[in-house]
Amino acid sequence: MSEISLDTLLEATLFGAGKSLTVEELCESLGYDEEEMLDSLYSLRSTLKRRRGGALQIVEIANRWAIEVKPDIAEHLPKDAKTELPVKLLKAAALIAYHQPISQSRLVEFLGQKAYDYVRELAQYGMIDRRKDGNTRRLTTTRRFSESFGCPYTDRKKVKAWFREKVQEIGLLDDLKDHLILEDETNSEGSVQSTLDVSEEN
Numbered sequence: 001m002s003e004i005s006l007d008t009l010l011e012a013t014l015f016g017a018g019k020s021l022t023v024e025e026l027c028e029s030l031g032y033d034e035e036e037m038l039d040s041l042y043s044l045r046s047t048l049k050r051r052r053g054g055a056l057q058i059v060e061i062a063n064r065w066a067i068e069v070k071p072d073i074a075e076h077l078p079k080d081a082k083t084e085l086p087v088k089l090l091k092a093a094a095l096i097a098y099h100q101p102i103s104q105s106r107l108v109e110f111l112g113q114k115a116y117d118y119v120r121e122l123a124q125y126g127m128i129d130r131r132k133d134g135n136t137r138r139l140t141t142t143r144r145f146s147e148s149f150g151c152p153y154t155d156r157k158k159v160k161a162w163f164r165e166k167v168q169e170i171g172l173l174d175d176l177k178d179h180l181i182l183e184d185e186t187n188s189e190g191s192v193q194s195t196l197d198v199s200e201e202n
Contacts, residue, residue: 006032006040007047011067015056020064020126041065059126059143066126068144089125092118096128096139097149097163100156104130104137 009030014021021029027037045058048067057070095110096102108115119139122128126144130137143154149166153159 006030006036007044010037010040010044011048011058014058014065014067017066020066020124022064026065064123064126066144068126086121089118089122093122093127093141093145094163096122097141097145097159100140100160101138103133104139105135107139 010026013026013029023034023037023041026032026041027034030037032040041058041060048054048057055069056067058065058067092107092111092115095107099106104115104119107119111118119128119130119137123130126142127148128145129140129142131140132138140156141159145151146154146159149163151159151162151166153162
C-alpha cells in the first residue's frame with residue numbers, strides 16, 4: 001500500500017473534524033511541523049479550487065482552517081443539510097451579528113465569563129472572526145455565519161442590517177425574541193448605537 005500524502009490526510013482530517021482547526025492542532029494531530037503543514041494547506045486549497053465539479057473548498061478564518069461547501073453550491077442545499085449552532089451559542093452569535101464589530105470584553109459584559117467559551121466555540125465553527133485589538137478581541141461574523149443563517153450578504157454592514165431586520169420579524173430566531181429587546185440609541189456625537197436587553201430568564 002502506497003504512503004498517503006499529507007494533502008490527502010489533511011483533506012480527510014478537516015472533513016472529518018466538522019469544524020475549523022488551527023495549524024498547531026493539525027501539526028499535533030498529524031505529526032508534521034508547521035512549515036510542512038502550511039505548504040500542504042496551500043497546496044490542498046489550490047487542488048480543491050482546480051477540481052472540476054468539486055463541491056468543497058478549504059478556507060482560512062481567523063487563523064483557523066476548515067473545509068466547507070462552496071457558496072454557489074451551499075445555496076442549493078436543503079435546510080437540514082446546513083450547519084446548525086448549538087442553542088447555547090445562539091444568543092452570543094445574535095449579539096455579535098447585531099453589534100458587530102463588538103469587542104470581546106463588551107460581550108463579556110452582556111453574557112458574563114461564559115462568553116469566552118462561546119467565542120471560542122463560535123470561532124471553531126467558523127462563524128466569527130476574532131482579531132486582536134489591544135487587550136481584547138474585535139468580533140465580527142464570517143461568510144459561514146451568513147450561509148448558516150440564510151443571509152444573502154457577506155459584507156459586515158449588510159449582514160448587520162439584515163440581521164437586525166430578521167431578529168424583529170416572526171420566523172427567525174423565535175426562541176431569542178423574548179430575550180433580545182432591540183433598540184437604537186443616539187450617542188453624543190449623533191451616531192446610532194444599538195443596545196440589547198440580554199438579561200437571563202428567572
